[in-house]
Amino acid sequence: MEKDGVLTAQMVSSSVSQLGHFGTGMQRSYHSLSLPSHNLSDISVLCNYVYLQKLELPHNKIRDLSCVSHMPYLVILDASHNEISNFFEFQPPKNLKEVNFSHNRMIKMKDLSAYLSLSRLDLDYNSFREISGLEQCCKLIHLSLAHNRISRISGLDSLPLRHLCLRGNQLETIEGLENLKSLQVLDLSMNRVSSLSGLQNLHLLGSINLEKNLISEIQECKHIHNILLLRDLNLLRNPVQEQPDYRLAVIFLLQHLTVLDQEIVSAEEKVSSVNKYDPPLDVVAARDHMTHLVYQLMQPQVLYDSSTLPSADSPYPMLVLTGPQGCGKRELAHRLCQEFNEYFAHGTCHTTRAPYFGEENGLDYHFVSEEDFQNMIPMGKFIQTLQYGGHSYGLTRDAIEDVAREGLACCVHMELEGVFSLKNSYFEPRYILLIPVQVETYMGHLKDRGLYTPAQIDVAVSRIELYANTNRQRPGFFDNVIPCDDREEAYQTLRQVVKSYLLLEEQEEGENNNRASPDNTSTGQEPEEKPPSAPPRSGSDSLTSHSDTALDPSDPSYRSYFTKIQAELSPQKSPAELASIRRREQLVREAIVGKSPGVYSQLFKSTAQTAPSSLHNQDLGSHFHEDSSSDESRASSALSVPSSAGALSGFVEPLDTSVLGHTVETAKDPAASDQPPDTPRPGTDQAPAIVSPSSERRPGSNVKPILPPIPTGRKTPAAPSPAPSPRPDPNPAVEEGGDTNMEE
Structure with a gap:
């Protein structure tokens, strides 16, 4: 049987x-x-x-x-x-x-509407050519039709399927799955599928097996990019695996994967994929900086003999305006350089884009070809470069050095990517963010210019949030943030911020105080600037700064020294050169009294230095208290430059540029005076000199100070200082140490 x-x-x-x-x-x-x-x-x-x-x-x-x-x-x-x-x-x-x-x-499927409780159906290794009769199986969650002859997916609409296996069939496209909203596991291996289109709406998919198909493009993974629950993807034995960096590319497009091609995806692979295909601005900037630094080191080192660096480790002062495309940063930079032409000059960048209407080569940008731009990179020309809108932009050291030779600070404008790159270098600019607040107004500005396509406008508008998030998530990244919807209002705000940086407000206050002094009460006007041969002022003149009490032109050494300086000056000097010369002279005066590099050379440092322990500007009898623990702390205690606008006020008193002789005499012959160095001269306000109470105990305080060399601005002969212009001369306190410092 x-x-x-x-x-x-x-x-x-x-x-x-x-x-x-x-x-x-x-x-x-x-x-x-x-x-x-x-x-x-x-x-x-x-x-x-x-x-x-x-x-x-x-x-x-x-x-x-x-x-x-x-x-x-x-x-x-x-x-x-x-x-x-x-x-x-x-x-x-x-x-x-x-x-x-x-x-x-x-061979053929029939209607299964009577099987209402059917939840799992396995029909592998039969000869079915199509799927039919399952429309009423409202509880079917598992269906397997592997190794049949199915060439088209159909008859599965609205089924509550969670697991579908169509392995080893004759499928060429993925279709008919759009309504399977509950599908979690899909096996389409060993078919002829060449595209993943059709899976983008299956948001609950957690596993997809596409082994041994005809997928050849990595970009096909974009169809399943938004399936956030996808954890397992198998693309073994597909042509796509032959592409370079295939695994990193797929991991980058599908960051939520935990298993790819039956291998676990590590955290290191995810980080590497992001850094390769969409690196954060920090990573791009770091690579950019390393590239330019290596190329610069490969080039013969150039000594800029006409540079105005006060010392080898001092950076050039810089001001960087940044903001979204078309926010007005370029116009504001030019306008700022025109008004404050004794302090700023525009640093012209290089770009590969074509000039817009009204732009001038060499003024707005240096317009070069892409080939020339790429050739300049291995030559070590650039300090930073960036890619934006399909074009290259770069700032060269020569552009900054050209400004530095005039004794001015460099004012540049750039996109956020350039700011990240510049922050990796050892330049220390001030960064001011110009950001639109009203999107409609900003879009109106872009449309009115007639230079941008709708797509470019959309990209520019989308970057507003990038700038806002950077400012929000990185406190202190920008030194100041200025709304730029109203260009005139933005410039006035920028103007006040820059004046605070340059201490010009304190200068105006000091001039007002001078006008109210006993010497000026009779005329109510400013005293004329005395020529070098004019008789020295008496010791009874009222001085307004602490350092004035340590300087007096009444000594003979002042006249001989100043005459020597004037003899070397040339009458052909421009106003900018004369301003630079005056600032370099101020460096000498500061060095003689033992003061660290002056205010102007540190104005644009974004990192704060050691500040004086106490300084009271309202009390003329107050003192600077200097930490005598180390030479480094003493050198940095002359001025602290906070990063916020206006924070400099109250830290520094103006320094009279016309009083040099007393310092020279005191430096050369301390015994010539009957009074100790930190005792005010008779007839002056009882304001002490900028001398630390512990200076007598400093090592080497009994050694005669040595006059440092005067930094040379240009190679041409110098000219005497011109007569006062109708506009008040810049505050000497602002000009001191004002050599434009940049560092590479």
Whole structure:
């Protein structure tokens, strides 16, 4: 009987299991029957076993399953690896949930609307050509149709599928899956799929198997970029794997992956992918800085003999205006340089874009070709470069040095990427952010210029948030933030900020105080500047700064020294050169009295230095208290330059540029005076000199000071200082140490 493939009652009784209750609960019967690999072909005897709930008949030769019609309680049916050709040829059991008909001879699917409880259906290794009859299976969550002949996905609309396997079919495109909103696992391996289009709306997908398909482009991953729950992706044996940096590129596009091609994605790979394909501004700036630094070191080092660096480790003063495209930073920079032409000059950058209407080569930008720009990079010309809008921009050291030769601070404008790059260098500019507040007004400015396409305008508007987030997330990144919706109002605000940086407000206050002094009460006007040969002022003149008490032109050494200086000056000097010369003279005067590099040379340093422990400008009898613990602290205690606008006021008193002789005499012959160095001269206000109370205890305080060399601005002969112009001369306190310092 067994050899004939006929199932007998004896065989059933030996294979049933899972004894349980049935009917009224008073009777008991076996619920499970498992007969694998028994070579069965006739199982009609099972018609008598109506209480079976689980029937397993794999690896037999069964062709007829009509006996299942007599099993109303059947829940699980496994008839895989048989010879069944009829699709569900039995009366549907009411509670049938799982059916496995894999490895059979089925050709056509039929309507399964009567199987309302069906949740799992396995039809692998049959000969189905299309999917049909499943529309009413409202509980079907697992469907497997691997290794059939299906060439098109259809008939799955609105099914609550969570797992779908179509492995080893003839699919060329992914379609018909748009409505499977609950799908979590999709297996499309061993097909002919060349595009991932069609998966973009399946937001619950967590695993996609596309092994051995025809995907050749990495950009196809963009279709599944927004599937945030995707954790496992398999692209093995696809042409795309032959592309360079394939793995990093896929990881970059799908940052949420944890397994790619059956290998775990590490955190290091994710960081490397971001740094390679979309690096943060910090990373780009660091690479840019390293590139230019290496190229500069490879070039022969050039000594700028006409530079106005006060010392080798002092940076040039710089002012950087930054903001979104078309916010007006270029116009404000030019206007600022025109008004404050004794302090600023425009640093002209290089660019590969074409000039806009009204732009001049060499004034607004140096317009060069892309080839020339790229050739300048290996030559070590640039301090920083950036890419924006498909064009290259760069700031050269020569542009800054040209300004420095005039003894001025460099004012430049750039995008945010350039700011990040410049912050990696050892320049220490002041950074002012110009940001639009009203987007509509900003867009109106861009449209009115007629230079930008709608796409460029959208990009510029989107970058407003980038600037805002940078300022919000990085406190102190910008020294000041100015709204630029109203250009005139923005310039007035910028003007006040710059005046605070330059201490011009204190200068105006000091001039007003001078006008109210006893010497000026009769005329109410400013005293004329005395020529070098004029008689020296008496010691009874009222002085307004602490340092004035330490300087007096009444000594003969002042006249001889100043005459020597004037003899070397040339009458052909320009106003800018004369201003630079005066500032360099001030450096000499500061060095003689033992003061650190002057105010102007430190005005644009963004990092604060050690400040004096106390300084009271309102009390003429107050003192500077200087820390005598080290030479470094003493050198940096002359001025602290905070990064916020206006914070400099109150830190420094004006220094009279016309009083040099007393310092020279005191430096050369301290014994010539009957009074100690820190005692005020008779007839002057009782304001002490800028001398630390502990200066007598400093090492080397008894050594005669040595006059440092005067920094040379230009190689041409110098000219005497011109007569006072209608506009008041800049405050000497602002000019002191004013050599434009930049460092590479």
